[in-house]
Amino acid sequence: MESNDLKKAGLKVTLPRVKILELLENSDTRHHTAEDIYKALLESGEEVGLATVYRVLTQFEAAALVTRHHFESGQAVFELNHGSHHDHLVCVKCGRVDEFYDETIEQQQKKIAKDKGYLITDHNLILYGTCSTCS
Amino acid sequence: MESNDLKKAGLKVTLPRVKILELLENSDTRHHTAEDIYKALLESGEEVGLATVYRVLTQFEAAALVTRHHFESGQAVFELNHGSHHDHLVCVKCGRVDEFYDETIEQQQKKIAKDKGYLITDHNLILYGTCSTCS
DNA sequence: CATGTAACAATAATAGTTTTCATATAAAAT
DNA sequence: ATTTTATATGAAAACTATTATTGTTACATG
Numbered sequence: 001m002e003s004n005d006l007k008k009a010g011l012k013v014t015l016p017r018v019k020i021l022e023l024l025e026n027s028d029t030r031h032h033t034a035e036d037i038y039k040a041l042l043e044s045g046e047e048v049g050l051a052t053v054y055r056v057l058t059q060f061e062a063a064a065l066v067t068r069h070h071f072e073s074g075q076a077v078f079e080l081n082h083g084s085h086h087d088h089l090v091c092v093k094c095g096r097v098d099e100f101y102d103e104t105i106e107q108q109q110k111k112i113a114k115d116k117g118y119l120i121t122d123h124n125l126i127l128y129g130t131c132s133t134c135s
Numbered sequence: 136m137e138s139n140d141l142k143k144a145g146l147k148v149t150l151p152r153v154k155i156l157e158l159l160e161n162s163d164t165r166h167h168t169a170e171d172i173y174k175a176l177l178e179s180g181e182e183v184g185l186a187t188v189y190r191v192l193t194q195f196e197a198a199a200l201v202t203r204h205h206f207e208s209g210q211a212v213f214e215l216n217h218g219s220h221h222d223h224l225v226c227v228k229c230g231r232v233d234e235f236y237d238e239t240i241e242q243q244q245k246k247i248a249k250d251k252g253y254l255i256t257d258h259n260l261i262l263y264g265t266c267s268t269c270s
Numbered sequence: 271c272a273t274g275t276a277a278c279a280a281t282a283a284t285a286g287t288t289t290t291c292a293t294a295t296a297a298a299a300t
Numbered sequence: 301a302t303t304t305t306a307t308a309t310g311a312a313a314a315c316t317a318t319t320a321t322t323g324t325t326a327c328a329t330g
Contacts, residue, residue, distance in 0.1 A: 012327075014277060034318080049279045054318060070205055075317065089253050100247050108239050109262055116233055117267030118224050125260045127244055132252030147296060149308060169287080184310040189287060191308095209318095210286070271330105278325070289314065299304070 009063035016041075016048045020056050024066065024080040031097045033075045071097075071126060087124075091131035098131070144198035151176075151183045155191050159201065159215040166232045168210045206232075206261060222259075226266035233266070 003013045011017060023040055024032065038053045057078050060066040069077045071090055077097075087105075089098040105125070113120045137156040138148045146152060158175055159167065173188045192213050195201040204212045206225055212232075222240075224233040240260070248255045 012276065014326085016278075047279080049281090051280080051319075052278065055277090058319090070207065072205065089248065089251055091253070092256060098251050098253075100251065102243055102247055104243050105240050108237055108243075112235050112237055113224065113262055113264060116224055116235065117270075118226070118233075118262065118264040119270045120262055120264040121227060122263040123261065124263070126258065127248055127253065127255055128257040128259070129248060129253040129255040135252075135254045147307065149296070151309075182310080184312095186288075186311080187309060193288090273330090274328100276325105276327085278323105280323095281321085283320070284318080286317090287315080290312085292309100292311100294307105294309065296307080297305090300302080 005065065009060075009065055011059060011063060015046070016052050017056050017059075019044075019046050019048070020053065021060070021065070024078070029097075030099075031069070031077045031079050033073075033077055035075065037078075069124075069126075072128065087126065089127045089129070089131075091134055092128050093130050093134035096131050096134075140200065144195075144200060146194060146198060150181070151187050152191050152194075154179075154181055154183070155188065156195070156200070159213075164232075165234075166204070166212045166214050168208075168212055170210070172213075204259075207263065222261065224262045224264070224266075226269055227263050228265050228269035231266050231269075 003018060005021060006013050006017055019041055020037060023037060034050065034053050034057055037057075038048065038050045041048050041053070057066060057068070061068050061078075064081060066078045066080055069079060069088070071077055071088075072092075073095075084101065086099040086101045089100060091097075109123055110120065137153050137160065140156060141148050141152055154176055155172060158172060169185065169188050169192055172192070173183065173185045176183050176188070192201060192203070196203050196213075199216060201213045201215055204214060204223070206212055206223075207227075208230075219236065220241075221234040221236045224235060225231075244258055245255065
């Protein structure tokens with residue numbers, strides 16, 4: 001139940017928050033722009049402002065419920081967190097997003113950071129290309 | 136000489152273009168925002184508009200003279216191309232940018248793309264952390 | 271069931287970037 | 301060298317994505 005996730009995150013249970021969380025959890029695509037969500041809510045008859053969608057998503061991000069990605073599209077993309085870290089493959093034709101996790105790359109990143117004297121806090125790896133159906 | 140690079144790129148040789156290219160070539164930092172460049176030009180007595188800086192940088196990008204990066208800062212960052220591909224380490228405290236190239240990671244990326252049925256056109260790997268002087 | 275806190279929608283504001291438009295300038299043609 | 305033609309320019313306005321403000325409403329807690 002979504003309201004529990006909200007309470008655990010220290011967020012008051014309100015209609016916009018529940019609806020947005022529901023949408024994120026029940027959608028078959030994992031990656032959404034704020035505007036996607038806004039339009040979807042309007043279509044299902046909810047009266048929310050775009051600003052509220054942004055505010056709620058920012059709160060969700062702070063509460064580690066979602067992650068914000070900056071792909072090349074210009075718009076930020078939000079993704080419900082499901083524990084495990086992963087990176088992304090983005091199709092430049094249809095916008096499809098796939099995920100992957102590669103231990104070799106993760107290890108290699110740590111090694112590079114160490115060599116260069118950095119303490120890594122985060123990283124971001126995106127592969128752009130055309131997916132199987134678009135090529 | 137910069138004017139040759141411009142001609143080769145099919146761009147008319149104009150003062151703003153020459154000045155911007157000079158600045159990119161002679162600066163000791165490799166990564167610049169449009170505004171950085173704009174301010175630097177103003178300080179050295181050139182009368183250019185910010186719009187021109189953006190326009191010229193976009194043209195340079197189209198001509199493969201520079202690469203545009205989207206780090207987390209919100210502003211786009213431009214870098215003069217020097218043939219060889221590399222990825223970035225960004226210090227989240229001081230904004231310093233280091234570069235690296237790792238063959239293992241490159242290979243692994245190709246393998247992943249193949250597995251997922253993608254034809255890679257580009258990729259983007261950024262490690263965020265604190266650099267040696269900031270930690 | 272009152273009341274202070276927090277969330278809301280709508281709107282205005284902001285940041286970064288792009289477009290428009292009238293003028294100026296570079297390269298081509300004379 | 302001068303004229304022509306096309307393209308580039310600066311200034312200002314427009315645009316896009318996002319964030320802040322404001323007055324109002326709803327909700328938890330006493």
